[in-house]
Amino acid sequence: MKSDLCSNVRIRVIDFFIQSAQQLEVPPIVKYTALSFFAQRFCPIISRSLQGVTGHWLLQPVRESNLQLFALIAIWISSKIHDSRPLTVKRLKNLADKLIQEQHYTTRDFAEAEVIFMQVLNFEIGASEIVYRFLEDLLIQLKEVATIGDHLNFEVCMDIMDLLYEKEETTMLYSSPHSLAASILVASYVITVPKQRWEFPLIPWVKYGMACKEEEIIQVVAYVLKHVLQPSSC
Numbered sequence: 001m002k003s004d005l006c007s008n009v010r011i012r013v014i015d016f017f018i019q020s021a022q023q024l025e026v027p028p029i030v031k032y033t034a035l036s037f038f039a040q041r042f043c044p045i046i047s048r049s050l051q052g053v054t055g056h057w058l059l060q061p062v063r064e065s066n067l068q069l070f071a072l073i074a075i076w077i078s079s080k081i082h083d084s085r086p087l088t089v090k091r092l093k094n095l096a097d098k099l100i101q102e103q104h105y106t107t108r109d110f111a112e113a114e115v116i117f118m119q120v121l122n123f124e125i126g127a128s129e130i131v132y133r134f135l136e137d138l139l140i141q142l143k144e145v146a147t148i149g150d151h152l153n154f155e156v157c158m159d160i161m162d163l164l165y166e167k168e169e170t171t172m173l174y175s176s177p178h179s180l181a182a183s184i185l186v187a188s189y190v191i192t193v194p195k196q197r198w199e200f201p202l203i204p205w206v207k208y209g210m211a212c213k214e215e216e217i218i219q220v221v222a223y224v225l226k227h228v229l230q231p232s233s234c
Contacts, residue, residue: 009064011166014039017071018162020095024087028158030078032132037121038074039165040174043067045120047168058113065102072096073110073117081127131161131174134181138209142185148200152185153192160184163228170227173220179213182206183220190225 017038021031046062058066072092079086089110096105105113118125135157143149161184164170173180189202207214 007167009067010039010043010168013043013064013067013071014162014165016068016099017075020072020099021075023095023099024075024091026075026079026087027082028132028136029130030075030082032161033081033127033130034071034074034078035161035165036127036130036174037077037117037125038071040171042070042074042117042120044168044171058109058116063102065100068100069096069103069105069109069113070117073113076110076114077117077125078127081125129177131177131181131184132158134177134210135161135184138181138185138206141209142202142205145205146200148189148193148197148202151193151197152189154188156188156192157184160187160224160228164224167227170223173224178210179216179220182210182212182217183224186217186221187224187228190221191228 017035018031021034026034046059058069072095076087076089076092089107093105093107093110096110136154139149139152139154139157142152164173164180164184173183185206186202189198203214203217206212207217
């Protein structure tokens, strides 16, 4: 596979990531921190230049199976950050043996892949600007001030977050976590809350809650809804 990640490969790898997170039963914060590491940072870097991390068989070439391994590595690193009892390499390897068909990876491969992953990210694994955190806080606050918060489906919010990671252009929205969190909440509101219940001034409320411009939220909401509701062209 060429270094550029085609859209079909990216979608399949993100689907693999989500399936793996489900089977590993990781908490949402682990999943979305790992997605920020993998889809938002790791994939764009290696698809463009590899930034000097060359010569290792896991990156020469960047095969789909290797990307699947790195997806598991992202979950592993995130679990080490957030879980009091992190995932073990044995459990990750067992899942890889089950789900990855093209290549068999050893325990040593997992250790080497973790080092490569960290090198590509320049060992920067901060997890404070995760959209999930802001979105969860917004919903909690909304439930405290308006009954409409009880009608908003947070599972839909997470489904939207998953879909936005499928393409690099939509993943770029995650670079503005406050406005994206506000926009995802509004998009979920539009999708899940009956129109006759649209009485609460949600956009002005999230605008102040996330210190965003109303015009920016409206623009991002429209973009998100277009991506989520239109059939995929892939």
